[in-house]
Amino acid sequence: MHHAAASSPLIGALILLIAAVIAAPVARRLGLGGAVGYLFAGAAIGPSAAGLISHPDAVLQVAELGVVMLLFLIGLDLKIERLVALRLQVVGFGGGQIAVTTLALAGVAMAFGYDPKPALALGLALAFSGTAMALQILDERGHLNRPYGEQTFAALLAQDIAVVPALALVPFLGSAASGDAADSWTETLLAAGEAIAVLAGIVVAGRYLLDPMFRLLARTGAREVMTAAALLVVLGAAEAAHAVGLSMALGAFLAGALLAGSSYRHELEADIEPFRGLLIALFFMGIGMTIKLGEVATHWAPLIATTLGYLALKIAIAAALARSFGASFADALRIGALLGAAGEFAFVLIPLTLANGLIDADTATLLSATAALSLVAAPPLIALAERLADRAEPSSGAPGADEDYSGAKGEVMVIGFGRVGQIAAQLLLAEGVETTLIDANPERVAQAARFGFKVYYGDGSRLDVLRAAGAARARAIVVCVDDREVAKRVVEIVQTSFPLTKLVVKAYDRGHALELYALGVADVARETFESALVIGRMALEAMGVDAERAAEIEEDVRRRDAARLEIQRVEGIYAGREFSYTNKPTPQPLSQPKRKGAMLDGRTTGESPT
Missing domain, CATH: 3.40.50.720 (NAD(P)-binding Rossmann-like Domain)
Incomplete structure (x- = not known):
């Protein structure tokens, strides 16, 4: 089975589909949420368990498109004007959350004996939050437009923007000791210039080119052409961003936000939605496959302690910052829980930190396992935070967006x-x-x-x-x-x-x-x-x-x-x-009989007895 899965992409796809079909309903039945089911399914079929799928990295490369499409669809619901209105939350709350969390985690690492540069790299790798997990839960609840949903989204968007400096900073920290820091700074500035140019290109294309293109394609009347065009926009914007070191999800989100006012917005949403759902499921399964169950079993005590401490620290920081930016106590609790788990970029930044000689292989394995376990623990924690927030809300004194209901006297x-x-x-x-x-x-x-x-x-x-x-x-x-x-x-x-x-x-x-x-x-x-x-x-x-x-x-x-x-x-x-009246058809013979029927006494049909 292992060899078949490795050699045949069709069998591998069937294994993934079977695992998803079984895991999601069981997890939902147990009240854990579909994402946890997919994580457990991935761990079960991954290389450290049944071994039915031996290359989780290949799965994750494809599955990352699910996050890309999720951000594109969110962009379709969030016009550029609304995004501009959120700029204080993106820069202030989102930027502050990344900075404070990075420094706090770096301080913990230094307390355990790490030098400042490796500690800063580790803090940066683990400061990001799980975009797919948080947005999937907000989307399922229909809470993206609530104040706490918008604040959570602002932080996640800030993290997507921060990917470029983060990816540049880790090699710089690794090269600082060898005297290559000046070259790293030059490369960083060049990368930032390229990123700005690509983002400007996406903005121009979204404003002036995409709507006329869809109008022209719509005249053909071919549905498959519109679907292909929708995928072209999403994947094209994602690849353009990725080519200059930006997050693919950021490029897709920006393209979606620019098309939010388009006449073809609903058509695009209908075309992309089926792909998004399947690929998000595949993404969580890919994360599950990266969990090395042998390492978890061998080092379960320190792993659990590290994961719980990591979640507690991130939740506390995010909740405190959200409170300082105007969130109620209940909403701050929700935001903290949603931003607690490690992000997708942890699985990029941790190997990058290892490759630059800042940490050893054992530390990288431990941190990757901690990041994966935090994603497994996140949905139950988020559900618990929601229940606690619901209990706290009546006494919070914040009816909703500080609305004044003094004039509400209707019968x-x-x-x-x-x-x-x-x-x-x-x-x-x-x-x-x-x-x-x-x-x-x-x-x-x-x-x-x-x-x-x-x-x-x-x-x-x-x-x-x-x-x-x-x-x-x-x-x-x-x-x-x-x-x-x-x-x-x-x-x-x-x-x-x-x-x-x-x-x-x-x-x-x-x-x-x-x-x-x-x-x-x-x-x-x-x-x-x-x-x-x-x-x-x-x-x-x-x-x-x-x-x-x-x-x-x-x-x-x-x-x-x-x-x-x-x-x-x-x-x-x-x-x-x-x-009910139905359109059930009246039974008709499929064809006329080719010869007359005969009775048992030898007479033909219609012949009178003598």
Whole structure:
């Protein structure tokens, strides 16, 4: 099996796919998260365990593209204007986090007997945080647009920018003792100039060339050409950045941010997303393969102690700095946990430190194992930090972005001012009902203000925000958020803390509606049901069906759907099929019989008995 996996790329791919398909569901079932499952799967099939995959470095080279595509997709959701607005967090918080963590880790290394130069190189290698891990978790939660998500992202972006000086500094530290420092400084300045030129080229191309290119390709009508163009943009920007020593992810992110306002943004997102998901899984499996289980088993006590101490130090520094940059205690705890694990660049900088003679092979092995174990430990720590933050939030005194809710006195509260919430609010406002509008997207809040709406910024799934916004006084709370899990949390909080308040909840689909009914919500509306009925009636009328007959059919489908939903509430989503009209075809013979049939008494079909 080992030889087959090594000689056949197809068998190797099958092994990786089987491991991913088994590991992710099991890990999620145990509450550990998909990333931990992929890490364990990689360790199990890697060279230090089953040995089914013998070259993890080759896997990681391909899998790194997953991180590249993840950053590109994040860039698509973050316009350049928003990025400029985050500059204080990127330079101040992100830069400060790298600097303070590097110096703190270097100080620990010196306390263990290392000279200043090797200690500084080690501190730098371990100061970076796991971009893929942190962003994957934020993306799964839908928290990238929250204040703590933005602050975490700012730190990770600062680290991607800091890769160039870090990669240049380690050889400089190694060459300082041999008198080659002047040459290293010259090379560093030349590399910085090349990096600036490439970034400027990406900006110019993104601003003036990419949109016309996609417009031209879209006219061909060939979907595969658009997919190829999307991959070309991502990989081209990544390779351009990599060619001058920058992070590939930084180049892809910048390309995505420049295309955030493009008319083809959603097409690009749909084309890249499938590749991103598979390659991120492959990335974590590749990291798992680098864990040398023999070394872990032999030195488990110092490794565990080193990993726990490393995580504690990084979490404490990141949380303290986040607090100093305006984060609440709860959000600082979340940020610290997300930035605690080692970054992907640790697996580049540690070998580079070894190659420059700053550390020995045993130290490099120990540090690489520590970095990998920190990634394994990160998801449970992040989940624990989230629970602690949720408990701390009601007493933190920060409802959300320091919003002033003193004017929120509505009889009805609408949570989520998106496409559904905006229309629902129109009916309430038309009747003169005093309504409090809340949304967790700061851009949407600002946009609503330009149209004359007062929308309060805040996370409606937080009890302190609901209390501050006057949920205790509201007669009804209308939940119009897009995230199913957020809607569920809002329902549970309202039912527990404001049991006399009526709930009206938007459901994403039939399955979500059944979940809400199971929670005890009486008033549930599926977001597309009414519009789908109208479209169907219009289609009938377009076919020449009388308007009254079309309305009767619409009402019949509505009654049948309601009856089916009642049965499904008891028997499950697959019940009540008899209430649906289907397009099941009428069975027809495949071909006409070539000869007449004959009865058993010898008569042909159609012949009368005598």
